[in-house]
Amino acid sequence: MTTQPMRSPTAEGVRRAADKIAAILPPTPLLPLEIAGTTIWCKAECLQPVGAFKIRGAWHRLTDLSKAERAAGVVGVSSGNHAQGVAWAARQLGIAATIVMPSDAPPVKIEGTRALGAEIVTYDRLTGNREQIARSLAEERGATLVHAFADPWVIEGQGSAGIEIARQMAERGLGEPRRIVAPCGGGGLSGGLALACPDAEIVPVEPEGWDDVKRSIAAGEIVDVGPNPPPTACDSLQPMATQQINFAIIKERCAYGLAVSPCEVEAAQRLAFQRLRLVVEPGGAAALAAVMAGKERADEATVVILSGGNTDPSAFAKVLTSGA
Template sequence: MDSQGFAVGIADVEAAATRLEGQLVRTRLIESEALNARYDARILFKPECLQRTGSFKFRGAYNRISQFTPQERERGIVAFSSGNHAQGVASSARLFGIKAVIIMPSDAPQTKIANTRSYGAEVVLFDRYSESREAVAVPYIEERGMVLVPPYDDPSIMAGQGTIGLELIAEARERGLTLDDVFVPSGGGGLISGISVAVKAGSPQTRIWGVEPENFDDLRRSLIAGERVSNESGHRSICDAILTPQPGVLTFPINKHNLAGGIAVSDNAVRAAMRDAANYLKLIVEPGGCVALAALATGEVDIRGKTVAVVLSGGNVDLDIYGGLIAAA
C-alpha cells in the first residue's frame, strides 16, 4: 500500500521490475509512418503481443508467484481466466514447479485453452454466461487448499503489470520524448492501474485513457459515476480477453485517481484496428489487445500534434477466427 492508501505504489512496481529482470521479452516501442500521418501524431506502440505467453499477463503472474512461501508452493495454484492470465499463471507455475488448476470459459479461444494445457496446467471449463467463475473455484480453494491467483484484483498482479509503465516512460526518455497520452485496454483494471502508477510517477502530466468494448464499458461509466458500476448482462463482444462484469475493488480507486477517462469502441472498430496492426505494424493482435488502437479512430481524444503510446496487450487468437475478423474489416 502506498502513502495515499492505494493498494499499489511506485515502490511496488519497481520491486516487481527487479523480480522480473531476465524473465521478460523486451517489447521495444514501434511505430508506423503511415499511422502517424493518418492521425497527425507520433504514435508509439507497446507490442505486448510479443511478450512471453503472448500477452502482458506473464508479468503480473510471475511477480505474484515468485513471492509464494514454500507452504503456498506445496498447496498449488488455482486461477480463473479467459486465456491470457491462464497462460501467464500456467507458465509461471511451471517455472517454479507448482501445480496449477485454471478455470476457463468454455467459449475461450481454443488456442488459449491448448496453450494453457501445454504449460502443464489442469484446465476446468465453465459457461461464463450461466456460471460464476468464482463459484467454480471454491472447491479448489476450500477443499483442496489451493492458493487463488486472481486476474487483476491483487497488489502483486497490478504491480507486475505496472512494469509496462516503467518501460514506456524510460524508452520515451531515451528518445527525448514526453508522452502526452497513453491508451490502455481495460478489463478488470489490473493492467491500467499498474501502468498508471508508473506513468504518473515518472510523467505526472501524461493523460491515461482506459479503453473497453461497447456494452462492457464498466470502467468508463464508473469513472463518470465516481463509483463502481456493473455491466448489463446479455451482451456479447469479440474482445474475449477483457469482458469483466465491473472494475476491481483494488484497481478502481487507483484508476479513479489517475485516469483522464474511458473510451468505448465497437467490435467493427476493433476489427479495423486489427487490420491496421497487421498492415502497418506486421503484428497479429487479438481483439481485446487491439482496443487501444481502435480508440484513436473514435476521435474522442484529440491527439493531433501529440506524442502518444498505445498498449497492444495480447496476440492470442485462433488463426481461423483471426482471418475472418480481418476479412470482415
C-alpha cells in the same frame, strides 16, 4: 485456501516487479505508428512469450509466494491470457496450476494453457460464478488464488509495462509519456500503469456493452456490466465489474474511459497487421481502435498498449479479409 495479507498496490511494488521481470524477459518493442499524420507509440505486449502482458502480473505474484504456498499450488481465473501467464510462471517455478476458464474461451487460449501444463476447469460464462468456483477449488486444495486483476501483486506486475515505456521513450529523447491508452477488462493494467507513470494520463478502453469501468468512472462508484451484455470478440475484456482494489486507483487517476465498436476493433487489428506486421487479438486492439476512431486525441507522447495477440487463426483471417 492460502492467502497472503491483502494490501494496496504501490509504486515501489511496481518498480520491484519491473526489476524481477527485467531479469527474465527482454522489454517488448515500442513501435512508431503514424495515425492521421501524427506518430504515436505502440507497446507490443502481444510479443510476450505467452502472447500477452498478463505474464507480468503472474510472474510477480508467483515469485512472491512462500515455499509452503508454492508447494500447495495456485488457482487462477481467466478467459485465456492470465491463464497462460499463470501457467507459464507456474511451470518455470515448479508450481501446480489450476485455471478456471469459460467454456467459450478461444480454443487457441485453452490449448495454450493446457500446453503449459495447467489443469483446466471450465464453466459457463453467463450462468456460472467463476469467483465462487475458483475460491472453492482453492479452499479444497489449500492453494493460493491468483486473481486476474483484483490482486495487488498482479496490478504491480502489469504496471511494469509502464516502467519499460518510460525508459524506452527516454532512450528515444521523447521525454515522459503524456498519455497511455490501454485495453481494459477488470482494470489491473490501467491501475498498474497509473502507479508506474504518475504524470501520464491513463485512458482505459473497453468494448461497447462491456464498458463498466467507463461508466464507473463517470458515476464515481463501481457499476457492473448489467444484464444481457452483447456478444463481443474481445473475450479478454469481459469481467462483469471491476473491484475496489482496482477502482481505488482508477477513480483517482483516470478522468474518463472510452468504448469501441466491433468494427473499430477490427479496423485496428487490420492496421496493426498491415503497418506493424503484428497479430493482435480483438481485446488487445481496443486501445488502438479508440485512437484510430478519433475518440482519443494523440500526439508523439501518446502510447497505445497492444495488450495481446492470442487469436484463433480462422477468426483473424476473417478480420483481415473483411476489410479487403
